[in-house]
Amino acid sequence: MSDSESLRKTPLHACHEEAGARLVDFAGWIMPVQYRGLMAEHEAVRTAAGLFDVSHMGEFHVRGPDAESFLQRVTPNDVAKLRVGRAHYSALLTEEGTYVDDLLVYRLAKEEFLVVVNAANIAKDFQWFESHRSGAVELENASDRYALLALQGPRAPEILSRLTETDLPAIRYYRFAMGEVAGHRAMISRTGYTGEDGFELYMAPQGAPEVWRKLLEVGGEDGLQPAGLGARDTLRLEAAMALYGHEIDDTTTPWEAGLGWTIKMAKGDFVGRSALEALSGRGAQRSLIGFEVTDRGIARQGHGVVVDGEEVGRVTSGTYSPTLKKALGLAYVPKALAELGQTVTLNVRGKLLAATVIETPFYRRSK
Amino acid sequence: MYLDEYLYSKEHEWVHVEGETCVLGVTDFAQHQLGDVVFVELPEVGQTFEADDEIGSIESVKAVAELYTPVAGEVVETNEAVVDDPEVLNSDPHNNGWLIKMKIDAGADLSGLMSADQYKEFIDGEDA
Incomplete structure (x- = not known):
């Protein structure tokens, strides 16, 4: 250090x-x-x-008479339906429908919101909000408070x-x-x-x-x-929750990442909407799957998913699961390989390991 | 903690020389850096290695570390108990967590290894 x-x-x-x-x-x-x-x-x-x-996470305050319509335009979830006292999971998307970041939006009052973003993206996200600002909206990067x-x-x-x-x-x-x-x-x-x-x-x-x-x-x-x-x-x-820089980034869309539920196409226009609409017609070309390594070893971010020696996909996160006592991970693979029970091959530092596509989340708490 | 009768490498292995053979493991410093070990991959008995060759790997939940031999020789025994229960590497790295036994090559040069005192000084520098 x-x-x-x-x-x-x-x-x-x-x-x-x-x-x-x-x-x-x-x-x-x-x-x-x-x-x-x-x-x-x-x-x-x-x-x-x-x-x-x-505490490293970033907090932005968004206030003013046009705060709701502003967030409605720069985030894909439906802010009009977010009541005071509630939060929802949403995102900032590029015009291409890929991720700038994922975030939480809290409605503090009718005209005041708190937006919580990833630490690594604070400057980028705030700049993104600033550059899309219009109407009577006050933006404050309150991360230090x-x-x-x-x-x-x-x-x-x-x-x-x-x-x-x-x-x-x-x-x-x-x-x-x-x-x-x-x-x-x-x-x-x-x-x-x-x-x-x-x-x-x-x-x-x-x-x-x-x-x-x-x-x-x-x-x-x-x-x-x-x-x-x-x-x-x-x-x-x-819990198979996405992490920016792993499952989501500016090359991945919510459709592929299994986060389509955060995208409210019916609410009207928002940044990234037209790209997502065009993509939804074609269906995602690849999807994020959960896998369990059945051979001995742990696959980690960046390791390839291979078919006949060719890389067709990539591991986004992988670890040994302390609860389930197995090596688990998430990977993007072509649709054809995304079926539950499908066997896939992972290239783990030059060694080919077998893995099986399994259901996510890997762990679900008992209520 | 760091026994005087062992020699230590910069890659954080310990070596206990007993005549023509030696026992090799990783140091307490190394296991601490790695965290909870979940997989250990060791070479096969009969394999021969030059000094500084990669002979296996140790994986924790969050990281993977290559295992090197600081000594040239032939593997004569591996510790299957560690492969079955890698947690031993965390709890007892210098004894029950030993990894392999080697027959030392006649010409093997151990002069580059550190004494316990030198190793303690070495890791103080790494920790800072």
């Missing part, structure tokens, strides 16, 4: 150092990749709870209830409420990126370390552990 001077620290940096986290450079930030160990952290989230620092904690796992509601008066059962999935956690104002959102129940807490940086410590304190008896980006990635992959 030679140029740590230029890397940014989250408001929880001191907490990570105290906890003995292994810190790595991630998208220009010093982030904890693991504390006690990836497997233990992963398992804690699946069976009890884990606490993540995801927010710390973001994710409390994830089956014990999350019980643990969080010890530090807040807010009626948590009333906050259903993809809804949020303003409240206080350990005396600090927070936007409590029932969202996450792990395939488990849980909350994301948007709050001012100053109070975040105290909330972090208090949560670990009151959740310790439930098995709550701090969890790093390593576990975050294996958890999201088991």
Whole structure:
């Protein structure tokens, strides 16, 4: 970490150092990749709870009388149907219908929205919003005003209830409420990126370390552990959630990525719509499949899917699954290879390994 | 932790020389860097290698590391217990987590390997 001077620290940096986290450079930030160990952290989230620092994510405020119509035009999901107190998953698309980024849109008020974007894309996305701005819309890159904690796992509601008066059962999935956690104002959102129940807490940086410590304190008896980006990635992959730079980027469309449900063609025009319409007529040429490596080994991002020695597809994410104890992954393959049960061959560093196309998500929590 | 009777390589292997044979494994530093190990691939008994040849690989959930031999020789035994239960590499890298036994080549040169003290100094530099 030679140029740590230029890397940014989250408001929880001191907490990570105290906890003995292994810190790595991630998208220009010093982030904890693991504390006690990836497997233990992963398992804690699946069976009890884990606490993540995801303060590196970007937050933009979009305000004004034309905020709704502006977001309706620059994102493909239907913002008109998004009620105050709710969030939805959406995207920024290029004119070609490919991804600039994926994001969450929260409706804070009739004329105010919070948009949450990937850390690596903050500058690009904000520039994108600016360049498409029209009408009475105020845009603010508020990323530095927010710390973001994710409390994830089956014990999350019980643990969080010890530090807040807010009626948590009333906050259903993809809804949020303003409240206080350990005396600090927070936007409590029932969202996450792990395939488990849980909350994301948007709050001012100053109070975040105290909330972090208090949560670990009151959740310790439930098995709550701090969890790093390593576990975050294996958890999201088991849940088959897309990650920008892996499953989605400016060469992939929502149709191929299996994210067509976020695209509301009927709502009217939006950036990328005409390209997506043209493509939908033809049907996606390739699709994103889930696979299980049946030979010994782990396929990882960039490894080829081969037929008769020729590369016909590519692995977008691959890992050993701590929950399912198998090597799993996602890959783009031609439609003909996308059938469940189909055997495919993966080129893993020059070695050909057999894999089977299986259903996604790989992991689904029991309700 | 780092036993004085072992020699250590810059690729983070340890070597325990016993007469004409040696036992080879990866160091605690290496297993810690890798994280939870889930796959270990070892060479076949009878294979011969030059020093610094790649002899296998170790995969954790998030990373893959090539395994090199710092010593020229012939593989005479592999630790199948580690292949079956790779977690041993994390919990006991210097003993039960050994990887292979080799018959050392007559002309093998071990002078490039480090003592325990030198290795400790070496990883202090890498950690910073």
